[in-house]
Amino acid sequence: MNNAISIKNLIKEYPRKGEPPLHAVDDISFDVEQGQIFGLLGPNGAGKSTTIKIMTTLIPPTSGTVLINGFDVVKHPLDVRKSLCVVFQENALEVYLTVRHNFLTFGRFHGMSAAEVEKKMDHVTELFGLREVINQKPVDLSGGVKRRVQVAKIFLVDTPIVFLDEATTGMDTFNKRATIRAIREESRRGRTIVLTTHMLEEAEELCDAIAIINHGKIVASGTTDEVKKMGLQMFYLSLKFHEMGKELEELIQKFAPVKLDIVNNEANITVREHNVALNILSLAQSSGALKHFEISTASLEDVFVELIDGKKAGPSA
Numbered sequence: 001m002n003n004a005i006s007i008k009n010l011i012k013e014y015p016r017k018g019e020p021p022l023h024a025v026d027d028i029s030f031d032v033e034q035g036q037i038f039g040l041l042g043p044n045g046a047g048k049s050t051t052i053k054i055m056t057t058l059i060p061p062t063s064g065t066v067l068i069n070g071f072d073v074v075k076h077p078l079d080v081r082k083s084l085c086v087v088f089q090e091n092a093l094e095v096y097l098t099v100r101h102n103f104l105t106f107g108r109f110h111g112m113s114a115a116e117v118e119k120k121m122d123h124v125t126e127l128f129g130l131r132e133v134i135n136q137k138p139v140d141l142s143g144g145v146k147r148r149v150q151v152a153k154i155f156l157v158d159t160p161i162v163f164l165d166e167a168t169t170g171m172d173t174f175n176k177r178a179t180i181r182a183i184r185e186e187s188r189r190g191r192t193i194v195l196t197t198h199m200l201e202e203a204e205e206l207c208d209a210i211a212i213i214n215h216g217k218i219v220a221s222g223t224t225d226e227v228k229k230m231g232l233q234m235f236y237l238s239l240k241f242h243e244m245g246k247e248l249e250e251l252i253q254k255f256a257p258v259k260l261d262i263v264n265n266e267a268n269i270t271v272r273e274h275n276v277a278l279n280i281l282s283l284a285q286s287s288g289a290l291k292h293f294e295i296s297t298a299s300l301e302d303v304f305v306e307l308i309d310g311k312k313a314g315p316s317a
């Protein structure tokens with residue numbers, strides 16, 4: 001399988017006055033296969049945007065190698081740029097041009113003729129519900145619609161690699177879902193997508209592979225399933241009772257669960273071993289008052305919290 005992206009020992013230091021430099025990215029390595037949806041996850045200040053900016057040639061690395069579509073970002077920046085399109089975290093729209101002219105400008109930058117952009121624009125405005133605002137200027141649009149215009153642009157062009165830094169931030173659920181569907185469709189067509197997100201459920205649903213970064217270092221990487229399995233084994237029980245007595249609560253407490261929340265005859269329990277989960281379920285069943293139950297394993301969010309370990313986010317110096 002060809003790697004669309006290959007990063008080896010990437011370091012990015014930002015100089016600081018009177019202090020040692022800030023290691024925003026601190027020796028990270030990862031590969032992204034062609035056609036994959038790859039998620040870069042991490043808390044605020046982890047180094048996600050810095051990594052995206054280096055991969056898209058906006059800023060140079062301090063050291064390490066970054067190959068995009070086989071081209072080195074330092075040695076062949078133009079070839080790298082021709083291989084990609086990007087939605088940065090900060091809005092990058094011409095706010096005084098209409099949405100239509102933003103699309104045209106973007107397409108022309110990517111070497112398309114005006115006629116080619118026009119041809120694709122219909123489909124894209126439909127996909128992102130932008131028909132009504134096509135002749136308006138972003139300066140007059142709400143934050144969520146502006147974001148949609150930004151994201152819509154990547155569907156106008158056909159570059160093999162797409163970078164999305166917090167693409168769905170500020171979108172409502174409906175538009176978020178439409179965007180997720182569209183991103184998935186692009187990956188099926190063979191485009192490689194690299195995204196950052198704070199929405200772990202979104203990453204879990206969308207990404208084939210992920211890297212979790214914290215303080216500029218990778219703390220976990222692999223397929224989304226592999227990363228989920230890296231978390232400590234955790235099982236979640238949700239038990240709903242017709243009536244939940246104090247005795248039952250005390251009996252459950254005896255299993256020393258990691259977490260036990262009881263509200264309105266509903267118990268949410270976290271345990272580390274699956275036989276403990278089954279024993280609690282069997283106890284609940286024998287009470288005769290059990291109305292509904294669910295057992296699930298750790299979500300990406302649980303693993304994330306476990307790996308980041310509640311430490312204050314921020315890069316190491």
Ligand SMILES: Nc1ncnc2c1ncn2[C@@H]1O[C@H](COP(=O)(O)OP(=O)(O)OP(=O)(O)O)[C@@H](O)[C@H]1O
Nearest residue numbers: 014024042043044045046047048049050051314315
């Ligand atoms: N141009 C810069 N000059 C100096 N420090 C910077 C610069 N850009 C980013 N940083 C610092 O580098 C660290 C990593 O920032 P970065 O924007 O990459 O994080 P992030 O993971 O994208 O965070 P967020 O989730 O908040 O978007 C932060 O401490 C940030 O303050």
Ligand SMILES: [Mg+2]
Nearest residue numbers: 048049050089
């Ligand atoms: Mg960022």
